[in-house]
Amino acid sequence: MKPSPFTYHAPATPAELADLLGTLEDARVIAGGQSLMPMMNFRFVQPAHLIDLNTVQGLDYVERRGDVLEIGAATRQRFLQRSGEIAQSMPILQEALSHVGHRQTRARGTIGGSLCHFDPSAELVNMAALHDATLTLTSAAGDREVSFAEFGVGYLTTSVQPEEFLSAVRLAVWPRHHGHGFEEFAFRHGDFAICAVSCLMTLDPGGTIERLAIAVSGVTETPVRLTQWEADLRGARPDAETAAALASAAAGIEAMSDAYVSAAYRTHLARVLTRRAFLKAAERAKEKASA
Amino acid sequence: MTDTRTLSITVNGTQYTREIETRRTLADFLRLDLKLTGTHLGCEHGVCGACTVRVEGQAVRSCLMLAVQANGKSVATVEGLARDGNLSPLQNQFWEHHGLQCGFCTPGVLMTMEEFLEENPNPTEADVRDALSGNICRCTGYQSIVDAVLATAAQARGE
Numbered sequence: 001m002k003p004s005p006f007t008y009h010a011p012a013t014p015a016e017l018a019d020l021l022g023t024l025e026d027a028r029v030i031a032g033g034q035s036l037m038p039m040m041n042f043r044f045v046q047p048a049h050l051i052d053l054n055t056v057q058g059l060d061y062v063e064r065r066g067d068v069l070e071i072g073a074a075t076r077q078r079f080l081q082r083s084g085e086i087a088q089s090m091p092i093l094q095e096a097l098s099h100v101g102h103r104q105t106r107a108r109g110t111i112g113g114s115l116c117h118f119d120p121s122a123e124l125v126n127m128a129a130l131h132d133a134t135l136t137l138t139s140a141a142g143d144r145e146v147s148f149a150e151f152g153v154g155y156l157t158t159s160v161q162p163e164e165f166l167s168a169v170r171l172a173v174w175p176r177h178h179g180h181g182f183e184e185f186a187f188r189h190g191d192f193a194i195c196a197v198s199c200l201m202t203l204d205p206g207g208t209i210e211r212l213a214i215a216v217s218g219v220t221e222t223p224v225r226l227t228q229w230e231a232d233l234r235g236a237r238p239d240a241e242t243a244a245a246l247a248s249a250a251a252g253i254e255a256m257s258d259a260y261v262s263a264a265y266r267t268h269l270a271r272v273l274t275r276r277a278f279l280k281a282a283e284r285a286k287e288k289a290s291a
Numbered sequence: 292m293t294d295t296r297t298l299s300i301t302v303n304g305t306q307y308t309r310e311i312e313t314r315r316t317l318a319d320f321l322r323l324d325l326k327l328t329g330t331h332l333g334c335e336h337g338v339c340g341a342c343t344v345r346v347e348g349q350a351v352r353s354c355l356m357l358a359v360q361a362n363g364k365s366v367a368t369v370e371g372l373a374r375d376g377n378l379s380p381l382q383n384q385f386w387e388h389h390g391l392q393c394g395f396c397t398p399g400v401l402m403t404m405e406e407f408l409e410e411n412p413n414p415t416e417a418d419v420r421d422a423l424s425g426n427i428c429r430c431t432g433y434q435s436i437v438d439a440v441l442a443t444a445a446q447a448r449g450e
């Protein structure tokens with residue numbers, strides 16, 4: 001239960017980091033280490049070189065730019081959870097973060113680390129899907145922007161190339177009057193969710209749905225957005241009937257199964273949690289409309 | 292070939308400089324190099340919380356951090372809580388309320404709750420339970436731990 005030997009590198013700037021990634025063979029970047037360190041302790045992962053992101057300057061920040069919130073990849077989850085900017089513009093992110101691990105892991109864990117680990121039911125991966133994230137991948141050759149769909153390839157797999165690192169994430173900010181709902185089920189608080197569902201909604205003056213986003217994770221290898229339904233439900237009433245229809249759609253996603261959780265149970269959770277998240281978002285959107 | 296670095300670190304107010312292997316975890320550094328065995332290792336993969344120490348004031352899992360990553364930083368462990376042979380208020384309440392049985396999880400729980408109480412002088416029982424979620428205790432039962440933490444907060448408020 002100790003890491004195997006590696007050569008440790010502590011670059012000071014993004015350029016140094018990119019140079020190292022471009023020249024070293026079999027290198028891993030360590031951010032908060034809350035997923036990589038366990039894998040190294042178990043020796044599931046035995047990199048020849050370990051490059052520390054924690055010594056790199058300028059990768060932890062939260063910046064609002066118009067309708068976009070840009071977050072540096074090395075920003076700690078604990079910092080995000082306490083950010084006044086996020087509390088105001090993206091309350092669902094704070095709610096989701098309260099389910100990410102525990103206070104001791106959030107103190108080290110970063111948003112970029114969680115996204116690059118790409119666990120199918122990680123809350124921050126769900127948030128990236130929900131907010132139409134775009135991600136900046138940096139290498140010695142420069143930056144390239146990828147959409148969330150291009151970023152996530154499959155189970156624990158992203159399109160980040162060996163010579164690249166994730167440097168920033170941009171999330172779409174919704175109008176102030178949006179409502180949000182986040183629901184998840186985990187065996188123990190702080191565990192990865194078996195299933196998590198998030199929902200954002202705005203209502204038009206008549207009280208019908210103006211804009212809707214729903215992300216379901218833990219059911220398949222990458223989070224699923226109910227894109228067609230989001231479009232079709234424009235103008236619908238945000239009531240129990242609509243919730244039921246949407247819940248059935250979520251239950252229609254073909255679910256994976258493993259030794260602990262059957263596909264049928266994931267499907268059941270997707271249905272229940274989608275209904276709850278939708279109704280919660282509707283309730284909050286109504287409150288804001290009448291405020 | 293062994294990859295080593297010079298680590299300079301402050302632990303419980305004392306400054307240490309040591310040549311260490313870069314793959315050394317902070318937990319192993321504390322226990323094996325500094326012989327501060329109060330920090331316990333239960334799982335070594337970030338699940339149990341027994342190894343919790345404070346780095347620059349923040350409670351973190353020392354099995355998931357490399358010692359080199361604490362270079363230049365200040366670390367607090369359970370050995371630093373008692374002063375001149377007197378238990379800290381939190382330790383005292385653990386004693387009063389039977390907050391430990393075997394004591395294996397206790398160092399991690401104490402370091403977590405020290406940080407928590409500094410941030411939340413007025414916690415509810417639900418707050419304490421939430422903050423405790425990252426620490427597993429297999430024998431005392433959480434109720435007496437929660438009681439001890441709430442009693443410490445009440446005592447600090449002069450109640």
Ligand code: FES
Pocket residue numbers: 331332333334335336337338339340341342343352353354355
């Ligand atoms: S030993 Fe570090 S969390 Fe269990």
Ligand code: FES
Pocket residue numbers: 390391392393394395396397427428429430431
């Ligand atoms: S006191 Fe024995 S594990 Fe907590």
